[in-house]
Amino acid sequence: MSLLFSEEEFQSAWTELDEPQLDGGWELFTESMGVKIYRLYDQDTGLYEYKVFGVLDSCPPELCADVYMDLDYRKQWDGYVKELHQDQFEGRPAVYWQVKYPFPLSNRDYVYVRERRDLDLDGRRIWVILAHSSPETPCAERSGVLRVRQYRQSVAMETDGARGAKVFMRYFDNPGGMIPAWLVNWAAKSGVPNFLTDMQKACSNYAAYCQRK
Template identity: 30%
Template structure:
């Protein structure tokens, strides 16, 4: 789907994600350690490279991994990079729109997104995709740089035993001007660390869920969805682009000035 396009995701959208996850032609390995590999690939849409991560969790089942990725309340507990997340509306039981703000390592400005999220569960895999859209209720705001997700997706598969395999692909434009060292930190530090945090979150989820609406899983049970029906006529750019013009040039930041991603845990 294109940026700004709001519609129910179809097989073509999920097949595109699968192709990106499965094919490695043109991708460059940036990090490889144990069960985790990170690749990058240049694209024509943005100077910021596409990133792909593949990892395996021998002690995490695919349904558990899917629940952790979809549970918005639990996300606020384990995802230290998330500043704010709120739902806007639902297209159908497998497609919704929401606002998401993410913490950037100092001295960079924090980024935010308005995203349509779509998901699909088959007999053999679980797929989640998102892309940037617009909504009148979430215009760009001061203190944040409105970033763009051309395509971000996750593919969850069984590993043949009791565990799971996860592939994460993202093609984003964080906007602003970022130095090359920031991109290096994303592939060498952030992506592998996120994979580790996600595994720990999965191992802690069942115990946490017992005390937090244990039967509430609207991503599995459509009858539990309480989101308002999305008014597609409101999914338009607000025109408040003047806020984007005040973005500082962050490309001159030196590597030693960048807060480590691990330090975000303490911010």
């Protein structure tokens, strides 16, 4: 049994590859490149949580999982990364991630825990990665950088039967500060598809990156 995430959390992620759970207020937000993005309004924050369903047609799922987990590589292909590394905070492993924001907005940083599992379910191979913010991790806040305290993400992937990956992602992020909710929600409309596009490109370049290391 994981100390970070329960069996139920892993199962709820991969089962949505088969049966999307869209009851309770989920609405179709946008669709592009064969990817559908749904959102659910959060009354407490005025922000939305997102579910993403689609296919990355040139990225095998194991490669996607490897790229997603490789923090050093992400610093090469994600232009929004200011700082990113896994570290030990008083003996507890966690990821520190600082994201660049455009002037005059302050950068945001995250301290989060994550876990990957490669599942074999009666011969069906599924890769699941879970992550959430870890406010109890003893990582000092930095001057001029706002700490994001509400962040959670789950990703499940399996083969699409060809050369790509069938993907499910669930995501919520509250950047805090004085950014209007409408602006955060507007940015998500292009941010999620752009991330998936960058991810596909990163997958195609990963072998070359590994050879250069």
